[in-house]
Amino acid sequence: MAWQRVYLIGIILAFSSCCFFSLLASGQIEQMITHPSEVDALRAVRRKLSDSMKNLNSWKKTDPCASNWTGVICTLDSNDGYLHVQELRLLNMNLSGKLASELGQLSHMTILDVMWNNISGSIPKEIGNLASLKLLHLNNNNISGQIPPGFSELLDLVHFLLDNNNLSGYLPAELSEMPNLGILQLDNNSFQGTSIPVSYSNMPKPVKLSLRNCNLQGEIPDLSGIPGLLFLDLSSNQLNGTIPTNKLSENITTIDLSNNQLIGPIPSNFSGLPRLQRLSLANNSLSGIVPSNIWQNINFSATATLTLDSRNNFLKNISGSLNPPSNVSIRLEGNPVCSRANELNIIQLCGLNAGDDETYGSSNDSTTVTCRTQSCSVHDSYEYVPESPVPCYCAAPLGVGLLLRSPSISNFRPYTNEFQAYLTTSLSLDLYQLSIGSFIWQNGSRLRIYVKFFPQYSNSSSKFNKSEIQRLRDMIATFSLPSSDIFGPYQLLNFTLVGPYADSAKIPIKTESVKGFDFIELYEATSGFSVTTQVGQGGYGKVYKGILANGTVVAIKRAQQGSLQGQKEFLTEIELLSRLHHRNLVSLVGYCDEKANRC
Template sequence: MARFGGFLYAAILVVLCIFHVDVVRAQITHPTEANALRAIRGSLIDPMNNLKNWNRGDPCTPRWAGIICEKIPSDAYLHVTELQLLKMNLSGTLAPEVGLLSQLKTLDFMWNNLTGSIPKEIGNITTLKLITLNGNQLSGTLPDEIGSLQNLNRLQIDENQISGPIPKSFANLTSMRHLHLNNNSLSGQIPSELSRLPELLHLLVDSNNLSGPLPPKLAETRSLKILQADNNNFSGSSIPAAYNNIPTLLKLSLRNCSLQGVIPDLSGIPQLGYLDLSWNQLTGSIPTNKLASNITTIDLSHNFLNGTIPANFSGLPNLQFLSIEGNRLDGAVPSAIWSNITFTGNRSLVLDFQSNSLDTIPATFEPPKAATVLLFGNPVCDSSNSARAAGLCQPTSVNEAPSGQGPQVSINCAPCPKDKTYEYNPSSPIPCFCAVPLGVGFRLKSPGIADFRSYKEAFEIDSTSELHLQIYQLYIEHYIWEAGPRLNMHLKLFPSNTTLFNMSEVVQLRHLLAGWEVTLSDIFGPYELLNFTLGSYADEFPTVVSSGLSKGALAGILAGTITAAIAMSVVSTIFIMKRRSKRRTVSRRSLLSRFSVKVDGVRFFTFEEMAGATNDFDDSAQVGQGGYGKVYKGNLADGTAVAIKRAHEDSLQGSKEFCTEIELLSRLHHRNLVSLIGYCDEEDEQMLVYEFMPNGTLRDHLSVTSKIPLNFSQRLHIALGASKGILYLHTEADPPIFHRDVKATNILLDSKFVAKVADFGLSRLAPVPDIEGTLPAHISTVVKGTPGYLDPEYFLTHKLTEKSDVYSLGIVLLELLTGMKPIQHGKNIVREVNTAYRSGDISGIIDSRISSCSPECITRFLSLALKCCQDETDARPYMAEIVRELDAIRSLLPEGEDLVSVTSMEIGSSATLTKSTSNSVTTTTGEHFGSFQTSGSGRAHSGIPSGTVAPR
């Protein structure tokens, strides 16, 4: 037996040597690129083991997961041309060695959890056509070096945490067609140099911190179809009249941008189909020039427009949505807007005229059944016409367009087979036909429509034609509008009258979708692939190899098999270790499993990683402490600074608050909400890992011990930022959320004093419509929160509403203005401020450390705070009204103060602060706060009725 064993061992050595030679020959990926991929793998964290074959053999033979290679005529090697790692739950950082992939055309890391910055070395890959890094947690600035990529067609870095300016070097991207930078923290102006991009179709920069005037030179672009810049701060800027000269423009969306001035004539844009200028400060009348006949959406709501509703809104055959809500328009309600519209199928029209000064309904006013006319908040609803207008005068919130789902299969069908993920194809011409579909998460990023129903058939024709499918092979399972507005769809692709796609069809479909080879009609705008679910095809898909590589793949597989057989003992050892690790993982995640928590998008940390980040939780790393436990500043292995909230033993162990915060924050993304990076739940430890906020809590800076107090402009910006964060929770989160613990210690400040709302452990999902479609007004729940901030009506009735957060925010606003705590030395802040306010002398309660500012700003801010703190829920404003009023107060600040510089934010220059020697504050004109007239509301026109929700 021993001799036989020796012989077998010798034989194995011989075979090993033979196959060693073959394996070496089979490694034909360029060595530099193979090493670069290994470096990239080393900087990634792969908790789902999706890159398990990246440590075996050659990258191209057999193909590593997500790697596509091609033969380049100039040398004998295979080169990596595509790196497709869409939604693989990867975290870690993107290694600079990616710049060594010299022939790369596609760099796709969409919908992962990458942190750190975008490597400047990407600028070395001159062959790049697609960079899609959207849906991660990348930070830092955009590298100037990207501007050297003259073959780059698409750059998507949206839904990250990128800051800093848009580089002017991007004007050199002469092949750029799709520039998607939205939902980040970019600042500065939109570079006028972008007008030089000859191929630019879509410029999406919405939901950033951009400022300055809108560049008129964008009118010089040759191809621009979509300009979407909503939710920025172009305060003091107007809409350039030159935009009337962009002949290719299909969509202009500038919602909530603090724009001023008049609406320019836009009749010179022949193809304009979507116009959104809502939630600005536009004045004057609505231009009477004729708009493009194919326009679907006009939203001018929540401005300061006056005059009458012009006749040019009539005769627009494709109009779906017209809103002029919340303005100062007067005169008669127009009666002929629908005159040129053919109402067939699901065709509908929404006309929102709420909260204006319309006083007359024409005698011929007879809207079609498919037209919804809203008149609440106009004098016409209170006049003799009110009987005729009764059905039109109910308060209504038009928050979003209708969502929907596809047709359902008859319940008479027999069950499908169970051996694979068979389903009925509801669109199949063969009744009850079972097949295995592919699931596709698909989102229209900037659609030019407000209602998808009447365009559904056109979308089906478009998409199936591009995917080389029959229309019945596409099933739109459901679609829903999201903040943006963007249209999120879940599609199912079925094989054509067979039960299964063949694998070449699967590969082809994924290539068309992931490579943006599908060209939809302009009305649908740009799209993005959210996921591509293989289902029963998953086991076969990773083994598919490009043609011409089968021999090399076979050699690699054979060599891998021999090596695996010889190394059985090593594998066994690893298997045992993995089993132990798996048992430990199950134990450490048991709490999350118990509460069915979804933790997509957040990273799991081990206790060892947390200990290493904090030097074993050294006291010197501690930056705070609360009822939950201690908070530490830590540094992750990649250098990212984080805040680690560590529960003490008897706080949240086994509680749902820990799980609630993980689940909620993993799907909330807004620049005024603290981002959750990850969590640790093992070794009897619970920790939450957030982005680090170097300027601590708002309470820290209101304390009398604060060395450099905040001036009024800073306090106003903090109030506005926190309000926008809560507004997002109430109106844009899906489903909406009630925070339930808004307070000064839960408002954190980043390096530039941008306010971010934190601590979602007590948050609750807002109520959803019941089976009859009725939306409950409140949630009945056990009272939780912080004394001094608790809504008194919630405390008494246990009924939680969005107005409960409004009350708590009102307390924070009072703290900002007075520096007082909610309850201090037996005194209640609301009672103390109300007493001073009613007396007409507020000098004694204003924080003496506030710098000089306008008396009007102070009184309006104080009036708003007290309205938020009304005992009766209905008397309090909605969050949208609060944001609106704070923005209006900001516009009253002297020029230069409404945009506080980063320098003054960071150092709080005491030279700008004027302290009074008494317990009052003196204005720049010498007026004393005691002379304020406080009997009025002190509130500017907002045009927002009760019940109005935030901009979409």
Template sequence: MGFSGRSQPSFVKLGLTFTGYLCWILLLIGANSQKTDPEEVNALRAIKKSLIDPYHNLGSWNRGDPCTSRWAGISCYNTTLDDDYFHVREMSLLQMNLSGRLSPELVHLSYMKIMDFMWNNISGTIPKEIGNITSLELLLLNGNKLTGSLPDEIGYLHNLDRLQIDENKISGSIPKSLANLNNAKHFHMNNNSLSGQIPPELSKLPNLVHLLLDNNNLSGRLPPELSKMPNLMILQLDNNNFEGSTIPLSYGNISCLLKLLRNCSLQGPIPDWSNMPNIAFIDLSLNKLSGTIPAGVLSENMTTIDLSSNNLNGTIPASFSRLPLLQKLSLANNSLSGSVPSTIWRNRILNQSETLILDFQDNRLSIISGSLILPSNVTVSLRGNPICTRGNLIQFCGSYEEDFNEMFNLTRSNACPPESCPPPYEYAPASPVARCFCAAPLLVGYRLKSPGFTKFRPYFDKFEHYVSSALDLNIYQFHIDSVAWEKGPRLRMYLKIFPAYVNNSIHLFNGSEVLRIHGLFSGWRIHGNAVFGPFELLNFTLLEPYKDEFPSSSPFGISKGALAGIILGTVAGSVTLSAVAFLIFFRSHKRRHRADSKRRPSSRVSIRIDGVKDFTYGEMAVATNNFNSSSFVGQGGYGKVYKGILADGTVVAIKRAQEGSLQGEKEFLTEIELLSRLHHRNLVSLIGYCDEEGEQMLIYEFMSNGNLRDHLSGKFELVLF
């Protein structure tokens, strides 16, 4: 079949273009031949079979390869550039409404560093095989219905930083083998049914910071050896049964910033903690302690002292008057006598921004020494003492019951017009340069497990600075939406994290920034704080604008084989496309085509392609802030590439042809039709085009994968959720 000379150049051009793209696809397919380790793929399938997934949150586990097909909750990496396979680095299945059991096949994820099943309904026992995943750094199983004992094999996890099994139904004793975990910093085993004695061998752990064992069935003596732990900050043992045990005198030397030994059936004297410069919170209430309260000078960091419901006698030490940050002093239900020193509250007359609670009910106190002027921010209760038989001390003799169910909303009004932000956008907290701009926040459920204070308001600003600094964000991007005390006491809060204000654009986090912030929370990379103590992540909620950007499915960890394929693909593709461009340039009537494309004619050839939109020049100018240099991301032989944001919030890459690359209108639309038919997971999708105002542009989905130099240096990891 023959072709006329007039139609041959277009046909040749089309054929060469199609051949070039076909070669490019084949080379990319070869470059992407690397897959997940088959043993790990089989393990993931077995793990899924052992779980019950009523909401199909693991539906993506039925297709493709875990590390290249966006399996929910899975992130991957290469251990070395010589490795032929991807390996599962993280399994993050936080709050997915999963039930069922943990499969022993987890052992085959032998390169995994983070195992996160938090806040599900998983039952059964913890498989002992987990102890063979020696690469594991975070073992997060809290908030489930796990039973049985904690396997001795956990002691083999020499790289473990954090063990969280709290809020389950785990029983049995604490394995002595945990003393082998020299890298461990956090043992959170509270709210279970653990029994037996605390192993004194745990004192060998050089890096342990948090030891949380409250609300179990532990018994026996308190090991004095724990006082030798050099970095222990929080010792939380309340609501256990150490019947007949005393507080070892050596505990007076522990450098803990927080001690909770409430309701532990302890007896004997209170150690002298006057030599502890860092201690901030003491709760020894509901025990059987006797003797007098040590009179030594306590740390100026002290916020809370609760010695209520013991068998203490003697007087109230005057040293309690020298605690500037004190929020609560409870000595109720003891046998204290003598006078109440008014110096404890006198200094609050000058500082009325912070509250002070003094609960001295049901003792034998007979007089107040000094001034009877009570500041409005101080609550004193002496009910049940001889002093209240007098009729002129009404302000001191009322009852007091602390309510840890107090809730308060911290949403701030910024005087912006009502209902001007379309949901899910909302007014962001005012930045230094703009007010009332709409943005889509990230929503984070967050809980302080052992806060070193009784009242949060004095620490509100400090907490904002602490978290925003840890997240590397401006202070105005971080907002505490609500706060509520819970049993423990624990402090639950909901946080909103807003994108920064940038000109008049739509304010969204990009996908990489969402991943970064999520990783800081889920990887516990927010360093501990002496005042706020350990935290736990309750949820990380993504609003609709972020559904497509997170999680990412871009392969960041690449082996030499895959990298070589990409390099060969790049070279071959460049040669092929250069040849095509040369033939097009040689065979085309460049001057006529350039003149034709200066202005779109009224008899414009139109096409309709499903999924490909015809954009106006004005829309492209708005998307790129008039092609501002800040939107420029790269350049090739075709022209420049800009990052843009469409009116609906979609982030796109816009290829803007330079003058020498302009085609005739018919040829340009034919190329668009061809591109719209090309589909492969390694090719970005064509979203639309622009062909007016003497311009030709192709609009693709934006992929922020880093450049070739980043891949060569191994900076990136493959992150798949």
């Protein structure tokens, strides 16, 4: 039984009744309003892709923006009156095939995200024409070939994620010319023994440079001139020579140079880095002494830790007394110095040092003991709010799962308060309304986090209302949170609506100037959706002529059983149509989305 979903499209007064019937009968009520060149480009993209799971079935509809093709997000350009593709999000859809060169025609696009598919072939150089592009996520595919040097023309690009592909060739030195590049992540590719361009030392804005396991050779360039660098991973390559001696950014949290062919001493520049969390130099050919002062000037909080991994080198001695504080973990096994472990009192540093890797965690439950004498169980899915300003406040949380795709840290615990402040400030919530339930690191330095949002304290209600649920869901799901250098891009994994929120899984959209109609109003306006009032039919459903109680003549588009359009697409289309105002387009008067009316 299909839900009764109905659009009311008002007829522009300049149209005569004859024109009205002609317009509907010819099927032009869904006329093409996406820019024609972009329609052609998207169709070319579709032809190059193989969609075994049929995730792109909606791409068979007439117009990409007006009929909500999956993953296509558009914006209206008032200068030319057309809709333009702003985002293309096709992540994790089991797509194969190749990327079409026609992507370069989507000139308004700011986000191109096709991560976690099976796409092969090379990267079209035409993507370098997208002057407005900010996020380019092509990671976790089977893309091969050279990174186009012309990508240096992407002056607005902030995130460049191409890790876990089959890229080859060389690292383009021209990428250093990108003025706003914040994350360059190319892990697990094979650049055929090329070196890291010296020009990368002059990159103005990177916060994360991750080139792990890329078959890189040569020496490490001096990266001390990158002012905001937080995360550097050059591990599992064939880099040689000595480690540059100039001090890296004071903001850096992670330095991983392990599994290379580096020689010489451990330089003193690793001391005095106040935010350092991990320094890994394991499995090289470093020699000389083990520094005993790297942790100096680090202001350790209760949760901050520092891991120093120098296993399997040729370190023979220690400078001074190696007596690290409890939150500093040192690993020295596989070095000659461990043959003198008893003499130097470093036995504990020369064996397996379990527990130095952060794998999971949970926030502390600050609920007082007195609350436990009461019970939230009388309310299904309710629980105590851990940080509530009112003791023992019992409320229904919203569970949300997030994946941080490329954070610039390697230890999350010291940043839990900062992450809590980031989320609540971005969502206009109080700090106590967010609890971090658990987190776990995944392969590729990705962090999965489960959080709970609690309603604001109130004497009248202890759960979110529907409009607040919608606001939170839309802000998170549409990537409206501001960019964060520390936490990087994110992905919404789940937005759980259970218990008292089960009836909110289908939330009618609240749009200014658009009215929600009762189904009975539309039933009466069309004489019970009589065949005599039907004026058209499409893949979504049938179109009827209706006359509202106030005499307004409208076109009513009603869903039918088997329609390809789901709840998300329906709500997105309502919001899109509500914003469209053009002299050649009919205007949206209202909608009906009643769960109770099924047939």
